[in-house]
Amino acid sequence: MLSKTQLQKIWLLSDTVLYPEAVSFIRGLVQKQGCDPLPTSQVVGLLSIAEATRYDELRRFVLHQRDRNWPPSRRDIKTFYTALEEFLSLMQRKRLKDEFHLLPDTQGRPVSEARQELDEVMARLAREFIQHIVAENGLLAVQKAEERTRQRTNRR
Numbered sequence: 001m002l003s004k005t006q007l008q009k010i011w012l013l014s015d016t017v018l019y020p021e022a023v024s025f026i027r028g029l030v031q032k033q034g035c036d037p038l039p040t041s042q043v044v045g046l047l048s049i050a051e052a053t054r055y056d057e058l059r060r061f062v063l064h065q066r067d068r069n070w071p072p073s074r075r076d077i078k079t080f081y082t083a084l085e086e087f088l089s090l091m092q093r094k095r096l097k098d099e100f101h102l103l104p105d106t107q108g109r110p111v112s113e114a115r116q117e118l119d120e121v122m123a124r125l126a127r128e129f130i131q132h133i134v135a136e137n138g139l140l141a142v143q144k145a146e147e148r149t150r151q152r153t154n155r156r
Contacts, residue, residue, distance in 0.1 A: 002120050006102055010121070013100060014128035021087075022132030029083060030140050035076035037141040042077055043134050050130040055122040062088065087129075092122050100125075 002010075029035040038046070042065075049061040066081035097103050102121050103114075 002117075002124065006121065007124075009100070009102055010124050010128065013125070014132070017100075018125065018129045019132045022129050023136045025083065025087060026133050026136045026140065029076075029080060030137075030144075033079065035079055037137045037144060038077065038080060038134075042080075043137060046130060047134055050127045052123070055119045055126060058123065058126055059085075059088070084133075088122075088126055091125060091129075092118075096121060096125070 026037075030037055045061070049058050052058060062081055062085050066078060066085050068078070070078045096118070102125075103118060
C-alpha cells in the first residue's frame with residue numbers, strides 16, 4: 001500500500017509533469033508524425049486495463065498491442081503502443097527513482113516487498129499518464145473530425 005506522501009507526490013507529478021508530457025506525447029504522434037488519434041475501442045481498452053492495480057497487467061497489454069500484426073490502415077495504433085512502451089520503460093528504469101524520488105531505499109527490505117511497491121507506484125503513474133493521454137486524444141479526435149467536416153463543406 002502506498003503511503004500518503006507517495007500518493008501526494010504522484011498527484012503533484014501528475015499535474016505538473018505527467019500532464020504536459022502526455023499532451024506532448026499524443027500531440028507529437030498526431031500532429032508531428034501524422035498518426036490518427038486512437039480509436040474509441042483502443043481508448044476504452046487502454047483505460048480499462050490502466051485501472052487495474054497491477055502494472056505488469058498493463059505492461060503485458062501494451063506489449064501485446066505493440067506486437068500485434070496490425071493491418072496497414074491501423075499501423076498508427078502500433079506506433080502509439082511502441083511509443084507508450086518506450087515512455088513507460090524509461091519511467092520505470094530511470095525516472096521513478098532518480099527523478100521522481102518515489103521509492104525509498106531498498107536496502108534491508110525484502111526483494112518481494114520492494115517489487116510490490118515498484119509495481120504499485122508504476123501502476124499509479126501509468127494510470128495518471130494514460131488518463132491525460134486519453135483526454136488529449138479525445139480533444140484531437142474532435143478537432144480532426146471538425147476539420148474533415150469543414151473540408152467536406154468547402155468542397156460543395
